[in-house]
Amino acid sequence: MNLKTLSATALMTLTALASCNEAPKSAASDPEATPQTAALLTNLTTLAARGTMVGHQDALAYGIGWYDEAGRCDFRDACGHYPALFGWEVGELELGGDHSLDSVYFNRIRDYMKQVYALGGVNTMSWHARNPLTGGDAWDVSSAEVVGSILPGGEKNAVYEQWLDRLADFFKSLKADDGTLIPVIFRPFHELTGSWFWWGRDLCTPEQYIALWRHTADGLRTRGVHNLLWAYSAAGYTSVGELEERYPGDAYVDIVGFDAYDMLTGDFSDDVRARTALLREFAAAHHKLPALTETGSEGLKNPAWFNEVLYPLLQGQGLSYVMFWRNAHDIAGHFYAAWPGHASAPDMTRLVERDDILTLDEIGSLYQ
Numbered sequence: 001m002n003l004k005t006l007s008a009t010a011l012m013t014l015t016a017l018a019s020c021n022e023a024p025k026s027a028a029s030d031p032e033a034t035p036q037t038a039a040l041l042t043n044l045t046t047l048a049a050r051g052t053m054v055g056h057q058d059a060l061a062y063g064i065g066w067y068d069e070a071g072r073c074d075f076r077d078a079c080g081h082y083p084a085l086f087g088w089e090v091g092e093l094e095l096g097g098d099h100s101l102d103s104v105y106f107n108r109i110r111d112y113m114k115q116v117y118a119l120g121g122v123n124t125m126s127w128h129a130r131n132p133l134t135g136g137d138a139w140d141v142s143s144a145e146v147v148g149s150i151l152p153g154g155e156k157n158a159v160y161e162q163w164l165d166r167l168a169d170f171f172k173s174l175k176a177d178d179g180t181l182i183p184v185i186f187r188p189f190h191e192l193t194g195s196w197f198w199w200g201r202d203l204c205t206p207e208q209y210i211a212l213w214r215h216t217a218d219g220l221r222t223r224g225v226h227n228l229l230w231a232y233s234a235a236g237y238t239s240v241g242e243l244e245e246r247y248p249g250d251a252y253v254d255i256v257g258f259d260a261y262d263m264l265t266g267d268f269s270d271d272v273r274a275r276t277a278l279l280r281e282f283a284a285a286h287h288k289l290p291a292l293t294e295t296g297s298e299g300l301k302n303p304a305w306f307n308e309v310l311y312p313l314l315q316g317q318g319l320s321y322v323m324f325w326r327n328a329h330d331i332a333g334h335f336y337a338a339w340p341g342h343a344s345a346p347d348m349t350r351l352v353e354r355d356d357i358l359t360l361d362e363i364g365s366l367y368q
């Protein structure tokens with residue numbers, strides 16, 4: 001082979017590689033994920049090497065002393081930046097009602113999500129689904145038959161299929177002005193290693209949990225929902241085996257994480273450090289993105305919590321995001337992000353202004 005042929009071959013190879021690059025295989029678990037959903041996962045993976053995005057649940061819907069006021073956001077009003085990630089909650093959408101268990105109208109949630117997407121932010125969704133067997137809420141753990149009852153062949157399967165219809169309709173209705181479907185990080189059946197929700201560890205077998213997850217993912221995909229990244233998030237655990245035990249599989253999960261709250265009992269930092277190390281090992285083994293899917297210290301009793309306690313746990317850990325739970329409008333003292341005038345506002349501001357903590361203005365374009 002002379003030099004000319006070699007360079008021609010090299011050129012052909014390069015061209016072939018370049019065309020591969022133009023149409024990369026989606027890394028998203030859903031092989032039919034929309035281009036924006038697949039791009040989001042790719043870009044989040046790149047971004048995690050630069051820093052951890054900060055998020056807040058229901059950030060635009062309400063806060064301390066206000067509910068549904070255009071332009072208000074406790075997080076932004078306290079620190080001057082919007083969070084990069086916005087959490088939402090669809091609990092009770094499954095019942096066909098018009099508002100969530102936290103009294104937020106689903107039509108408004110759709111508007112907020114649209115607003116977030118237009119700003120270039122990331123939307124994530126949790127689901128505190130009602131107990132389909134007993135009629136109680138997500139925390140009704142009076143029966144260990146619930147998961148079995150909604151799987152195919154179970155007495156409540158038809159009910160659950162209707163719930164999936166409603167969820168699918170909602171996810172498919174999330175569209176930008178140009179009709180593009182808005183990508184969402186969906187995080188159902190969370191805190192699965194705990195036993196306080198009907199899908200928790202003592203309430204179903206590993207096989208049932210996995211079947212529930214897959215049935216839900218397959219059910220939504222079959223109903224035409226392809227704008228979801230799937231987040232599998234645990235509560236407490238002390239081994240990778242506990243994360244593996246109920247893992248629905250690489251074809252059903254994109255992000256892996258855990259929820260951890262500082263109850264000021266002194267063991268939070270050690271616990272989060274240990275869980276993060278195990279999570280990173282688990283995430284690396286499955287090529288998934290790790291995140292701290294919920295955290296906070298209720299009522300922010302320590303005004304230096306964000307930098308003194310939280311930041312050392314995030315630094316250098318490669319977590320995609322950390323999300324603070326909601327600033328409730330309906331429960332006194334139930335808040336996790338600073339609000340204007342609160343003693344921890346300067347501390348939260350210092351946290352989000354760190355180079356490796358990312359707010360909305362620092363994440364660039366994630367959907368291309």
Ligand code: BMA
Nearest residue numbers: 089091101102128325326331
């Ligand atoms: C919990 C609390 C509840 C809320 C639920 C779902 O942690 O904040 O008040 O209803 O989450 O958002």
